[in-house]
Amino acid sequence: MKPAISVLFVSFEAAPFAKVGGLADVAGSLPRALRRAGADVRLVIPDFQDIAVEGFEFENVPIPSDWTVGIDFRPYSFRVRETRFPDGTPVWLVGGDDFFARPGIYNAPGGEPFGDELERIVFFNKAVVEVMKCLEVDVDIVHLNDYQTALIAAYMRRLYGNEERLARPALCHSIHNLAYQGVWPAERIQTMGFPPEDARYPSPFEWQGMINLMKTGIELADMVNTVSPRYAMEIQTKEFGAGLEDLLRGVSGKLRGILNGIDTEAWNPATDSHLKYHYDTGKLSGKRGCKAALLKEAGISLDRLDLPVIGMVGRLVQQKGIDLILEIGDALLATDVNLVALGSGAKEIEDGLRGLCARHPDRAGVKIGFDEGLAHRITAGADIFLMPSRYEPCGLNQMYAQRYGTIPVVHEVGGLADTVTEWDPSTKAGTGFLFRDAEAGALSDALGRALLAFQDKRAWTELVKNAMAVDFSWERSAKGYLEFYAEAIERHRGGKSA
Structure with a gap:
């Protein structure tokens, strides 16, 4: 035929x-x-x-x-x-x-x-x-x-x-x-x-x-x-x-x-060979294991396991909005959060991230370069995934993150706007948090909504399951x-x- x-x-x-x-x-x-x-x-x-x-x-x-x-x-x-x-x-x-x-x-x-x-x-x-x-x-x-x-x-x-x-x-x-x-x-x-x-x-x-x-x-x-x-x-x-x-x-x-x-075989939290623990929507306990393993790999104390982990993976260039993260980084890390980042790109942005983590060594870690395994482990072990890109034709990391139950905070542009819907705590609908203006204050507000939602564990679990249920298959x-x-x-x- x-x-x-x-x-x-x-x-x-x-x-x-x-x-x-x-x-x-x-x-x-x-x-x-x-x-x-x-x-x-x-x-x-x-x-x-x-x-x-x-x-x-x-x-x-x-x-x-x-x-x-x-x-x-x-x-x-x-x-x-x-x-x-x-x-x-x-x-x-x-x-x-x-x-x-x-x-x-x-x-x-x-x-x-x-x-x-x-x-x-x-x-x-x-x-x-x-x-x-x-x-x-x-x-x-x-x-x-x-x-x-x-x-x-x-x-x-x-x-x-x-x-x-x-x-x-x-x-x-x-x-x-x-x-x-x-x-x-x-x-x-x-x-x-x-x-x-x-x-x-x-x-x-x-x-x-x-x-x-x-x-x-x-x-x-x-x-x-x-x-x-x-x-x-x-x-x-x-x-x-x-x-x-x-x-x-x-x-x-x-x-x-x-x-x-996205490649739903390579990116599957139930079978991912880069992970020590596995999980799915029916049994999410493995995600906590991935979180603990990530903190250990980043050199962050397990005493901070119950605090939210914010993850970032990608090119460290202006298009990706990393400068907005650097602008709010010290104030963010002065609160009860952890940050783990991976990427490479412009030297000034690499140096900015290194400096941020050096000022907060007990709660932040960065690896400059690319490591496929670590990219998977950040995606699985983080609670929140940051993508403040100034423009983004499609983006894949926000889709990987949702498949792994890691909630994206994204700039409302391009493929980010097409793949992430704002969480509504009253209806329990949505998969993440968005901000419209490419400004540090707008990013901070969206992160604030995410961190507030994280405090309600029952609602957060529903949000995680919403994100994991979205079909991003080829x-x-x-x-x-x-x-x-x-x-x-x-x-x-x-x-x-x-």
Whole structure:
């Protein structure tokens, strides 16, 4: 029986092979969820030197030696390796030593951007199109993610629009974070393989006299989505549109918001291998055990076990609102609370958190860096989870927290607003606490409501169970994407692109 729909899902990162941010979690989970829903899906990612290979077997896919990718009049060879997820979902890794035989995914070790970033993107995008031609890939949908894959849309629509195999698929473009758009000087259009006039208005490449790959993908795609309904509305405003708000309002007819899901197998408090104790809504005692273990790991006395533990996990950058926490940190820790934090990012914020914990060593601990196990243990052992992000396209940690019965306190933006509902003590409805203004006082007020609710143990238990009952599975998201794909096919066949 033929699958209902076939999809080539293209991303610059995907867990567990290569991961930098939330896109990797999406690309590593959504294709498998779509397959479970009946779609025929293949994931395509770059074959980086740093690809995680443990637990996977790879086979070389034969490519004729005369098939190359041309960049600035020079040919580059490419290769394809294939592996599969345990459920059978196929993965192609497209590589070339000239661009990927080095450490790093987006940046070199130490955070410096690659000097040939554009060439790496052009190589991967062109190679994917050549693979589609060479291996006679015939699909209904080509799903692109962020600016690093947007040139595929340009090659398929503007260079190969007369080739049936490349003209037939509908194009979908997902915006995971609009702040990163892939902007280059206009003269780089030729490196991308297009003539100079394509860098001028009203070309889909042109943006304020430069080339903008995110804009290119948005304009040429049949359908566009962001990773939460609220963020899809926000990016049409000046505050969140990052300079593309006029364009996004203009294409609002093809713009959708589909909430990300989470891996409910990896993130399950009943079976999590990172935890010493396990629990579910029927037996919550293991959560107290996780709390005690977390305090011990953070160097905080178990005499403080009955006091609320506030947890934080994430990048320590201004976008995440960590400066608001630092602003209220001393006053907060002067009360009967504990704080455990994990993350890395801007040095001034790292130093601020270190200083805060040094001033309150009996009730606060921070680890600078990333530790997957500790991230799980904070999520399980904390009572309250802080996410005061200034903007958040979707966010995953607030969903992990709710699945683990750890109550989120979040800024009412993007995916945070879509996934957390305010606790109402009179009706016992809600899953967390929200604040509207990105100000320290507003965060403090929301935390105050959470800490007050914590004092009523019976009501708090109901709140915990509410949070744990919310369905954040990828199955729900996959259903939304299948509807999105169907709409893209209909628009493509009808000749619409805006």
